[in-house]
Each structure stands twice: as structure tokens, then as C-alpha cells.
Amino acid sequence: MRKKIVAGNWKMHKTFTEAEDLIFEIDEALNNLPEQKAEVILCIPFPYLELAVDIAMDGKFFVGAQNIHDKDYGAYTGEISATMLRSLDVDYVIIGHSERRTYFHEDDAFLYAKVLSALKNDIYPIFCFGEILSQREAAMHFEIIKSQLENTVFHLSSEEFSKIILAYEPVWAIGTGVNASPEQAQEIHAYVRKLVAEKFGEKIAEDTVILYGGSCNPSNAASLFSQTDVDGGLIGGASLKADDFVKIVNSF
Numbered sequence: 310m311r312k313k314i315v316a317g318n319w320k321m322h323k324t325f326t327e328a329e330d331l332i333f334e335i336d337e338a339l340n341n342l343p344e345q346k347a348e349v350i351l352c353i354p355f356p357y358l359e360l361a362v363d364i365a366m367d368g369k370f371f372v373g374a375q376n377i378h379d380k381d382y383g384a385y386t387g388e389i390s391a392t393m394l395r396s397l398d399v400d401y402v403i404i405g406h407s408e409r410r411t412y413f414h415e416d417d418a419f420l421y422a423k424v425l426s427a428l429k430n431d432i433y434p435i436f437c438f439g440e441i442l443s444q445r446e447a448a449m450h451f452e453i454i455k456s457q458l459e460n461t462v463f464h465l466s467s468e469e470f471s472k473i474i475l476a477y478e479p480v481w482a483i484g485t486g487v488n489a490s491p492e493q494a495q496e497i498h499a500y501v502r503k504l505v506a507e508k509f510g511e512k513i514a515e516d517t518v519i520l521y522g523g524s525c526n527p528s529n530a531a532s533l534f535s536q537t538d539v540d541g542g543l544i545g546g547a548s549l550k551a552d553d554f555v556k557i558v559n560s561f
Contacts, residue, residue: 311516313347313534314474314541315558316435317548318375318403318522319354328357332364334551339369339558346561347541350401351548352435355389362398373401373435376409379422381430391423391430402427403543405437405461407480417460424462428469435474435543436462437522442481451500458504467509475501475519476543482523483545491532491539494521498538527553530560 323331332351339345352373353361361372378388394402404427405420420436427434438457440450454477462473477497479489489497498519506514521533522543533539541561547553 311518311540313561314350314518314520315347315554316350316352316373316401316403316474316476316520316541316543317554318352318406318543318545319548320375320408320545321354322549323354323357325357325360328353329360331549331551332357332361335554336364336368336370338551338555342555342559345369345558347558349558350435352401352403358394358397358399371400372398373403374399375403375406377402377404377423377427377432379419379426381426391426391432394432395430399432401433401435401474403437403476404434405457407437407439407441407478407483411480417457421461421464424465424473428465428472433472433474434462435476435520437476437478437543439478439480439523445479445481450497454497454501455504458501463504463508467513470505470509471513471516473517475517476522477501477519478522478543480523485524489521489523491529491536494533494539495536498536502538525557527556527560530557534560 349370350373351370352375365372374394377391381390381392404423409415424434440453444453482489502514505517518540520541520543521539525542525544526547
């Protein structure tokens with residue numbers, strides 16, 4: 310049975326003191342749960358990763374970064390490598406988030422190189438994909454999603470792909486307060502699982518975790534997570550409030 314995962318993406322939020330408080334609040338809330346129903350990953354800004362890893366040693370969550378460069382070392386001012394993250398014992402990294410694709414013009418070739426770098430350094434990629442509003446309105450969303458996967462993670466070997474977490478982001482629902490309906494999410498997740506099965510076989514497809522990301526909150530998480538092929542969420546704004554985030558963790 311594949312894992313249930315809830316990953317929080319803090320994006321560019323929180324000062325050091327605010328981050329420390331929030332990590333401890335989430336950790337305490339998780340410890341107070343009678344049963345933790347999902348694996349928790351906190352994907353936080355680079356300056357706070359060491360702090361989070363230290364707290365996670367005795368906690369009930371894992372730590373992820375929000376981005377990496379594809380090279381291990383070099384003259385890339387301001388960039389962070391997977392090698393650096395591994396030295397901090399960071400276990401996960403988000404790759405291909407729509408904001409990186411849009412604002413920083415990261416294309417499929419660059420994203421694939423990042424995935425390879427993460428895997429080489431024993432870091433699990435949370436690989437994001439999804440369509441923008443105009444593509445959905447033009448009924449191109451299946452084509453776009455297939456292309457995003459075929460041009461990147463579908464180049465991996467079966468062994469490599471088995472270490473990938475997929476995250477479907479309907480870009481039109483990120484930060485807008487408008488989420489895909491549970492039925493829309495299920496339709497895409499089932500389609501993606503079918504693509505994975507065609508490429509890597511039924512066993513790997515059944516074991517692949519596919520998260521939903523797009524205005525998931527405590528009021529809609531349960532209905533989204535009840536769908537057969539939705540294995541959890543990549544949570545944005547709601548991950549910045551401990552109570553909301555832990556309610557989502559407990560929504561299975």
C-alpha cells in the first residue's frame with residue numbers, strides 16, 4: 310500500500326524566529342495526534358534547513374528544500390546544490406514547481422538535470438507538473454501533463470523513478486483560493502497513474518505517490534484525499550499555520 314504524504318511548501322515566508330516557532334508548533338501538534346495518518350515533509354526556505362533538521366531528529370516529520378541547482382559545485386552565485394543539501398541531511402526537494410517554471414523560466418531539460426542531481430545525492434524529488442488556466446480551457450491539459458512527464462522523469466530508469474514523488478498542480482488553483490474539485494483531481498491523478506503504468510509497469514504505478522497541490526486547506530482536504538488516486542497534498546498557504554496544516558495531515 311503506497312504512502313500517504315502531506316508536504317508543506319512555505320515558499321518565501323517567515324523570519325528565523327517565526328520559522329523556529331512554527332516548526333516547534335507543528336512538531337508539538339503532530340506529537341499530540343492520537344495517530345499520525347500521513348508522512349509529513351516540511352519544505353522550508355534554505356536559511357532554516359539546519360534548524361529544521363535538528364528538530365526533526367526527535368520529531369515526526371522530514372525536511373525538504375524548495376529548489377536546487379543541477380550542478381554539485383561551481384561558479385553559480387546564490388545557488389544551492391543537492392550536495393550541500395545532503396550534507397545537511399535534507400531528505401526531499403521540490404523540483405519543477407510552477408513558480409520556478411514561470412518566474413525563473415526553468416524548462417524540462419533543466420528540471421530533468423535537477424532530478425538526476427537530487428537522485429545522485431540520495432535526495433527524493435517531489436516533482437511538480439500541471440496546466441495553466443488557458444491550457445485547461447482549451448482542453449489541452451492531458452497533453453500538457455503527458456509532455457511534462459515524458460520530457461523529464463519518464464527518462465529515468467524504473468529504479469530511479471521509484472524514488473520520485475509526483476505532485477499535480479493545477480496552476481490556475483495555486484494561491485487563488487480556487488481548487489480543483491475532487492473529481493477533477495481524481496481524473497488527472499488516475500490519468501497520470503495510467504501513464505506511469507504504461508511506461509514503468511503496474512507495480513511501480515501502484516506504488517507511486519501522487520500529491521495534489523492547489524489551494525488545499527482543512528475544509529477541502531478530506532474530500533480531495535478520499536479520491537482513489539490522490540495520496541496527499543503539497544500544501545502552500547495552509548502550511549504556514551500549524552493548526553491548519555496538522556488538520557490537513559489528519560484528513561485521511
